[in-house]
Amino acid sequence: MITIDALTKRYGGYTAVDHVTFTARSGRVTGFLGPNGAGKSTTMRAMVGLTDPTSGTATVLGRRFADLPNPGREVGVLLDASAQHAGRTGREILTLATRIVGVPRTRVDELLDMVSLTDEEAGRRVRNYSLGMRQRLGIATALVGAPEVLILDEPANGLDPAGIRWMRDLLRRFADDGGTVLLSSHLLHEIEVIADDLVVIGNGTIVAQGTKDELLATAGTLVRAEDPAALRAALSAAGLTIHASGSDAVRAEADLATVGRVAFGAGVAVTELRAADGAGLEEIFLELTAQTQREGVAA
Template sequence: MSAVLICHGVSKTYGRRTVLDGVSLSVEAGRVTGLLGLNGAGKTTLMRIATGLVSPTSGSVRVLGHGLPLRPAVLGRVGAALDAPAFYRWMTGRAMLRILLDTAGLRDDGRLQRSLERVGLDEAADRRVGTYSQGQRQRLALAAALLKSPDLLVLDEPTNGLDPSGVRLVRSIVAQEAARGAGVLISSHQLDEIARVCDSVVMMSRGVVSAAGTVEELGLVEADGPEGLEEWFFAHQDVADRPAGSEGGRP
């Protein structure tokens, strides 16, 4: 198995504010890695760095064997749905995806329709995005990320705004992409979602890694229901308040 994403000692500062402090992780082809943490933990910033949208202050990043900045040929193998979906509200969902397809220089060999069908938007594709619910915009963002049949798929809180059927759909798509051989990096602040879909987990707190390992190594599969998962979460999310060298401290 080869790594499609390697981050080593990645830090990011904005003025005097440190958002990431020495974060390291890897995403393997055919596996799902979860980024877990409360809002403000630095998950989205790390994902933006991993997809070439933001430059790190220090540290190294390799995407599909290539360093930053990412060349167009590499970006063509990366699919991402980051932050709140931003689309032209006056355009239809289908037209929006076609623009993204053209911008990426990809030929539409049926992939646009397949992406719409996979996320359950084929019936709503010819409506204006401005009429979409939050969940439908989330589905459209996921369809956009799938257009490239990416080798690295990066999803930031992809189940936000989705009903239970939409959540199950996202889980299914993530599993399908990993089975196809893609490496998937998915973020969430919902531990039960991460435990369900991920092979490994990187727990972040205030810009540092507080725990990392497979779901089995971290004991998530043995957690006794939602209360057990919540107990694990809060035992690992306060690393920034612990003395250096203490259990779960900064690696």
């Protein structure tokens, strides 16, 4: 479990992270979503004590990260797969990690196997690694101490489709086993398929959070009727916000059941009723972040 409370980080006059509050629960994968420069990485660095927050707190498993006696045993962290000494071999980096965390050296081979790095690859220096290989190595490093929390910043960058699939399965198993996963991404599709909960950040502030299903529901419902005028009147009368969609359809900001009941109650014969077109997370995401960008300019 990760708890972030009113976390704020200012650099001079610039506020990178502004009163960010959210919780990542155990047994769930929490997706931390935002465009580049939204404050994801700063928030994650503050979580693990690499950045001193200006105000607010971040706790992992009920404690400040710095107060964990042996963080590697409880929290696996991957903030930047490229942040490794280029002159070390992959195997050496894992060996150092097992030493400092205090797990047997046999764990190195287990981990290499787990992230599908071959013996030959493990013997190469990291400067000769592709980004995908670095991500695998980084995930292995995070898993060294068999932690119960994973904090991963853009872990899918550079992975091929099979690699993304592999990571998704790994994180799913980890969460199903009672672990907490927080992963950030600016790639929506990745997060959409894996996350249970979502936290969307834009310009340093949280613009939306909730379960994935809730957030998807907010995209609304597309409804079409034989008599569009009657439908619009009925939906408006029910207090729903509606938008015209094409010539005869209406997009209502409500879930399917609500819209269906309203139409039924008004005696309007509905010809089509479904989740709104392009109701994927992307639309919400772009909408939400565009909004904060405008607010940022206005402020």
